[in-house]
Every structure is written in structure tokens, then in C-alpha cells.
Amino acid sequence: MSTTGFKQQLFQQFARVAKAMGHGSRLELLEFLAQGERSVDQLAKVSGLSVANTSQHLRLLLQAGLVTNRKAGQKVYYRLSGEDVVGLLASLRQVAERHLSDVSRLINDYLSVKxxxxxxxxxxxxxxxxxxxxxxxxxxxxxxxxxxxxxxxxxxxxxxxxxxxxxxxxxxxxxxxxxxxxxxxxxxxxxxxxxxxxxxxxxxxxxxxxxxxxxxxxxxxxx
Amino acid sequence: MSTTGFKQQLFQQFARVAKAMGHGSRLELLEFLAQGERSVDQLAKVSGLSVANTSQHLRLLLQAGLVTNRKAGQKVYYRLSGEDVVGLLASLRQVAERHLSDVSRLINDYLSVKxxxxxxxxxxxxxxxxxxxxxxxxxxxxxxxxxxxxxxxxxxxxxxxxxxxxxxxxxxxxxxxxxxxxxxxxxxxxxxxxxxxxxxxxxxxxxxxxxxxxxxxxxxxxx
DNA sequence: CTTGTATTCAATTACTTCATTGAATACTTG
DNA sequence: CAAGTATTCAATGAAGTAATTGAATACAAG
Missing domain, CATH: 3.40.250.10 (Rhodanese-like domain)
Known part of the structure; x- marks a missing residue:
């Protein structure tokens, strides 16, 4: 494999993780999972998504390595893969807050007033x-x-x-x-x-x- | 605005940043920019992308707040928005390395052998x-x-x-x-x-x- | 003012993503 | 074993993304 080929594959893999976080619903699911492991049904309820849709998002997060799962009877429980995922989410949030005026305006208008x-x-x-x-x-x-x-x-x-x-x-x-x-x-x-x-x-x-x-x-x- | 509406908008904004990193070429451009500011033409050359394509990717990164730019004559120079973007990229890389077997295998097969x-x-x-x-x-x-x-x-x-x-x-x-x-x-x-x-x-x-x-x-x- | 250079824009095509829907699968309960 | 529950899968249609191409825009040089 050429150097260029290797680099491109590596960046493509890194992009997989970023892409998995590239949807508001999946970020919300990750925040819920940051509080502790949850089942698909619980996540669907707390997020307001359909069970099928929740399952699809979770599968994507699983494939990206951001979450892991375990089965208990008919239920499947998901959790974050590690504390480093919390760190990544925090980093993402901080960059968005700092460099996206839409974000600081949203926070200011809705939260800082409280x-x-x-x-x-x-x-x-x-x-x-x-x-x-x-x-x-x-x-x-x-x-x-x-x-x-x-x-x-x-x-x-x-x-x-x-x-x-x-x-x-x-x-x-x-x-x-x-x-x-x-x-x-x-x-x-x-x-x-x-x-x-x-x-x-x-x-x-x-x-x-x-x-x-x-x-x-x-x-x-x-x- | 309702609490749910606010949360969804906030996550959507955070997702914008993640989505901007969700393409291998944009991550590579960010790595080049992490070494210092570069012009569009320079980035196109070093990345192997067309100038038009490079420009498009840079525009997306700009809109996501990951880079900023300045004009000097006919040239436009891009740079990372801040050191926190380097931190975000490092965090992304670490999560990918740790939780994606494809990544650790790629690194092992290509780099560790060296x-x-x-x-x-x-x-x-x-x-x-x-x-x-x-x-x-x-x-x-x-x-x-x-x-x-x-x-x-x-x-x-x-x-x-x-x-x-x-x-x-x-x-x-x-x-x-x-x-x-x-x-x-x-x-x-x-x-x-x-x-x-x-x-x-x-x-x-x-x-x-x-x-x-x-x-x-x-x-x-x-x- | 014309030509050249650097960059961006818009349209196009092909591909990917996303939510929905209904079916399939796996497990539990009676 | 049948019915119920939990989850996943596959197909679909709509929306979004990405690279290419040619045009448009802005600036520089002669």
C-alpha cells in the first residue's frame, strides 16, 4: 500500500467516527448514554425517536466504535465505549461554542437569560x-x-x-x-x-x- | 422556544461541526492547516484535490467554524480557528484508534512494522x-x-x-x-x-x- | 484596458443518508 | 406451542453530499 493510500484510508476511518456524530439525534443519544447504559426502548422514549429509528442510529454509533452493547434477555443495552468518548463530545461542544456564533447566540438567548x-x-x-x-x-x-x-x-x-x-x-x-x-x-x-x-x-x-x-x-x- | 426545541437546535449545531469533519479529505486539510496557514492553491497541491474541490471543502470547514481565512491580494489564506481544533482532532483520532479495530489494524500493518x-x-x-x-x-x-x-x-x-x-x-x-x-x-x-x-x-x-x-x-x- | 491568475459559484450527476413502514428475528410468558 | 414483546432488517422515497465542469468574480500585471 502506498503512503498516500494509507493516509487516505486512515483519514477515512477517522472520518467515520466524526460522521457518526454528524447528526443531532445521535449526539443526544450519546449524551443520554453518558449518564449510564440504557436499552433501545428506554432511549427511544427519552429521545422521542421511533424504536426503529433509534435502533438505526445506535447501529451506526456501534459501527463507529462510539458505543458497545450487551444482550440481557430480549433487551439490548447500549453504553459508551469509554470515557474518551465523553472527552470527544466535550471537545466537540467546546469548539462549537467557541467558533460558531449561532451556538453562542442560542446558548445566550436561551440559557444565559435563566x-x-x-x-x-x-x-x-x-x-x-x-x-x-x-x-x-x-x-x-x-x-x-x-x-x-x-x-x-x-x-x-x-x-x-x-x-x-x-x-x-x-x-x-x-x-x-x-x-x-x-x-x-x-x-x-x-x-x-x-x-x-x-x-x-x-x-x-x-x-x-x-x-x-x-x-x-x-x-x-x-x- | 420549548426546551425540546432548544436542545434539538443545540445538538444540531454541534452536529454541524462533527459533520464537517466527516470526510477524509477535510480531515487531511485540517492536518495540513494544523502546521500553519496555507492558501487554497497550496492546499490543493499538497492534498491532490482539484482547486475547486479544495475550495468547496474549505468553505464547509469555514461554515462549521473549524477554520478562518484572510485575503492577501488574490490569494485567500486559511488557518485553524484555534488550538482547540487541534485538541478536537486529537480526541477524534484517539477514539478511533482505541475503538475501531480497522484503525488499529491499519496502523499496525503499515506503521508499527516500520x-x-x-x-x-x-x-x-x-x-x-x-x-x-x-x-x-x-x-x-x-x-x-x-x-x-x-x-x-x-x-x-x-x-x-x-x-x-x-x-x-x-x-x-x-x-x-x-x-x-x-x-x-x-x-x-x-x-x-x-x-x-x-x-x-x-x-x-x-x-x-x-x-x-x-x-x-x-x-x-x-x- | 486586456490578459492572466486565484478563487468561488452554480449546475449536474452519482452516491449517501435519514425517517418511515412493514417484515423478520429473537426472547419471554402463559 | 401460540401470543406478546423487544429489536433489527430491508426497502422506499426524500433530502443531502461530493466531485466535476464550466462560468463568474476578484485581484494583479503589463
Whole structure:
């Protein structure tokens, strides 16, 4: 094989991975899988895609090496191939935010209006949590919380926040987090909490980004 | 705008960037641009694409925010938008290498046969160079060398290596580098040098990866 | 002002991608 | 064994992508 031929094949292979990420739905599926493994049916429900369509996208992600799968009875569970995929997604997001004005405008118009404050860096939150001066709030659905969450985090899905305010100490700061840096649930939670008089902030990033920084993750349902 | 609408638009924007990288030729153009800014004509020549085709690919990369351009007379010069694009390309490459068996097989069959030794980490090379116990060899074309190179690197394009062996001290180790971790030129250089009795190794990565690690870069033609 | 150079644009053709639909396959339950 | 469930497959039509070709545009030189 010539040098040119080799190079072209190599770049073509790299392009396969990029192409697999070249559709909004597949990126969303990857973000869901970053929270923990899910079945096809679960992914179809949470994404709003048909099962057949979800299956097709997952097959493409599988062929690109971004996810792996395992069978359990009739169900097929998918997961990210590794933490490096989270890193790749983070890198992609950062480039888009920085160099695409459409992206920064979209984020500004929709998210920054909800929370203009800088999010709390992960290592800073870990420090505050260890000092016991903050309440960490996970606003994702329970199954995502169970798959993995920040140590000591309280799980109150956004839809139930108003009904469970009593679970949050009023004399402490609250830092909310979600699936990733642009997950609306964390923004909405902070907005609601501030309206109720809480000192609420957002975490910089979500559970996958936290884990990517090598920070500790708990699993299971809270006692 | 609804939460679902916002999320879908955001993912669609991120997908734009990924899709722009979803073609082997565009990834190759990005690797060339990682060495320094180039004109359309230069990129067409070095990539083997037609000028019109090169222009089309560059326009797509521009729209995706991966490159920027400037005009100088009749020429248009393109460059990467930022170092974060190099990081994104590195991340993509790493995921492909790790999770696509076709990629690791391609690399193994074509590159590892040329050089099975582990490449020298960048920080290690910097140390050795500072101690003056190694010769750093840049085997890229002179214009890429001029745009940026490792401090103290000697520029001998591969095609001229045999004729310029006298420029390399025989009593010192030689570490060769090129455009990136899979640039064949560095592998071929090391192969040739070993055949001539030199103690030759490769750098882990190329000039863009070196710069991404925050290491010093020189510019211009060597005195 | 004309000619040459560099680049971009638009149209075309062929190919690929995407969502849908219905069928096929595999596993579970009664 | 039949019916139900979960998932994948294949075909289809619409939309998008990629290379080529020739034209258009912009700038430079004589």
C-alpha cells in the first residue's frame, strides 16, 4: 500500500467516527448514554425517536466504535465505549461554542437569560461538599441518578422540585447539576430555587464531565 | 422556544461541526492547516484535490467554524480557528484508534512494522534537547517548518535525508517528527536512519500536538 | 484596458443518508 | 406451542453530499 493510500484510508476511518456524530439525534443519544447504559426502548422514549429509528442510529454509533452493547434477555443495552468518548463530545461542544456564533447566540438567548452567573467548577464543588457547606442537587430522572451521581447528591427530578423543597436546607447554598453543561433542567432548577429564596448555583458541566475530571462518583439509590 | 426545541437546535449545531469533519479529505486539510496557514492553491497541491474541490471543502470547514481565512491580494489564506481544533482532532483520532479495530489494524500493518518502538513523549524530548543530548529532526517541507517547529530542530525533508546525513552527528540520538502521530514521513526517516546506523526514534505526536501541550515553538528559517 | 491568475459559484450527476413502514428475528410468558 | 414483546432488517422515497465542469468574480500585471 502506498503512503498516500494509507493516509487516505486512515483519514477515512477517522472520518467515520466524526460522521457518526454528524447528526443531532445521535449526539443526544450519546449524551443520554453518558449518564449510564440504557436499552433501545428506554432511549427511544427519552429521545422521542421511533424504536426503529433509534435502533438505526445506535447501529451506526456501534459501527463507529462510539458505543458497545450487551444482550440481557430480549433487551439490548447500549453504553459508551469509554470515557474518551465523553472527552470527544466535550471537545466537540467546546469548539462549537467557541467558533460558531449561532451556538453562542442560542446558548445566550436561551440559557444565559435563566442563569447569568458563572457555574461552579467541579473541584470547587467537591471542596465545598467536603466542608459540608453546600447541598448538591441532582435533577436528572432517578434511573440516571442510580447509574451514577456526585457523592452525597440529593436526587429531586425537576418536575418534583416544588413538592420537595423541604428536603433542601434553607441555610445552605445549593448547587444543581444535570446531564451536561447545557442541560436545561439544571438552569430551570436554579431559577425556581432562587424564586423561592434559595442561594442556588449550577455546576460547571454534568455527571459525565465530573467523572472525566477523575472525581469520585457514587452509584445506586440514596439511603 | 420549548426546551425540546432548544436542545434539538443545540445538538444540531454541534452536529454541524462533527459533520464537517466527516470526510477524509477535510480531515487531511485540517492536518495540513494544523502546521500553519496555507492558501487554497497550496492546499490543493499538497492534498491532490482539484482547486475547486479544495475550495468547496474549505468553505464547509469555514461554515462549521473549524477554520478562518484572510485575503492577501488574490490569494485567500486559511488557518485553524484555534488550538482547540487541534485538541478536537486529537480526541477524534484517539477514539478511533482505541475503538475501531480497522484503525488499529491499519496502523499496525503499515506503521508499527516500520517502527515498533514507543515514540518519545514530548516533555521527555524537551528535557533531552535542553541537555543537548539529542538531535531533533523535522522532516516536513520547509514551508511547514518555517511556520513553526520544535526549538532547535533541524529541517531535512525526507526526500533529502540521504543527501544530508552529514548534518546529523553520529554520536547522538536523533528524534524525528512530522505533522502528527501517524505521519509516515517520520516513520520512514527513522527507518532510513537506523539502516545507516543512527540511534533514531520518533516523537509522540507532531508539531500541533507539541504546541497543544503548551511546549515552546520556534518560527522562521533556521540560521 | 486586456490578459492572466486565484478563487468561488452554480449546475449536474452519482452516491449517501435519514425517517418511515412493514417484515423478520429473537426472547419471554402463559 | 401460540401470543406478546423487544429489536433489527430491508426497502422506499426524500433530502443531502461530493466531485466535476464550466462560468463568474476578484485581484494583479503589463
Amino acid at each position: 442563569d447569568e452567573l458563572q457555574p461552579v467548577p467541579a473541584t470547587e464543588l467537591l471542596e465545598m461538599a467536603r466542608e459540608g457547606i453546600v447541598t448538591v442537587l441532582d435533577v436528572r430522572p432517578p434511573e440516571e441518578y442510580a447509574a451514577g451521581h456526585l457523592p452525597g447528591a440529593v436526587n429531586i427530578p425537576l418536575a418534583e422540585l416544588e413538592a420537595h423543597l423541604d428536603q433542601l436546607p434553607e441555610d445552605q447554598a445549593v448547587v444543581a447539576y444535570c446531564r451536561g453543561p447545557h442541560c436545561v433542567l439544571a438552569f430551570d432548577a436554579v431559577e425556581q430555587l432562587r424564586q423561592k429564596g434559595f442561594n442556588a448555583r449550577r455546576l460547571d458541566g454534568g455527571l459525565p464531565e465530573w467523572r472525566l475530571e477523575g472525581l469520585p462518583v457514587e452509584q445506586g439509590i440514596r439511603s | 517502527d515498533e518502538l514507543q515514540p518519545v513523549p514530548a516533555t521527555e524530548l524537551l528535557e533531552m534537547a535542553r541537555e543537548g543530548i539529542v538531535t531533533v529532526l523535522d522532516v516536513r517541507p520547509p514551508e511547514e517548518y518555517a511556520a513553526g517547529h520544535l526549538p532547535g530542530a533541524v529541517n531535512i525533508p525526507l526526500a533529502e535525508l540521504e543527501a544530508h546525513l552529514d548534518q546529523l552527528p553520529e554520536d547522538q540520538a536523533v528524534v524525528a517528527y512530522c505533522r502528527g502521530p501517524h505521519c509516515v514521513l517520520a516513520f520512514d526517516a527513522v527507518e532510513q536512519l537506523r539502516q545507516k546506523g543512527f540511534n533514531a526514534r520518533r516523537l509522540d505526536g507532531g508539531l500541533p500536538e507539541w504546541r497543544l501541550e503548551g511546549l515552546p515553538v520556534e518560527q522562521g528559517i533556521r540560521s
